[in-house]
Amino acid sequence: MFRILALKTIMQSPEKYGYHISNSSKYSMPKTTKVVVDSSIDDLCQWAKEQKNTYKMV
Numbered sequence: 001m002f003r004i005l006a007l008k009t010i011m012q013s014p015e016k017y018g019y020h021i022s023n024s025s026k027y028s029m030p031k032t033t034k035v036v037v038d039s040s041i042d043d044l045c046q047w048a049k050e051q052k053n054t055y056k057m058v
Contacts, residue, residue: 010017041047048058 010019014021035051044058045055048055051058
């Protein structure tokens with residue numbers, strides 16, 4: 001339990017504890033798009049392919 005709390009504290013302000021993490025090493029959010037669906041989707045797998053995406057990503 002204490003190790004998890006210590007890790008959380010370090011990750012919130014790593015410079016304070018001597019860690020210097022470059023921006024390229026940090027996690028970046030993937031690009032997303034919003035799609036408005038105004039009707040039911042019969043085949044979600046096919047719809048994902050039409051959106052140039054995968055079923056897993058949907």
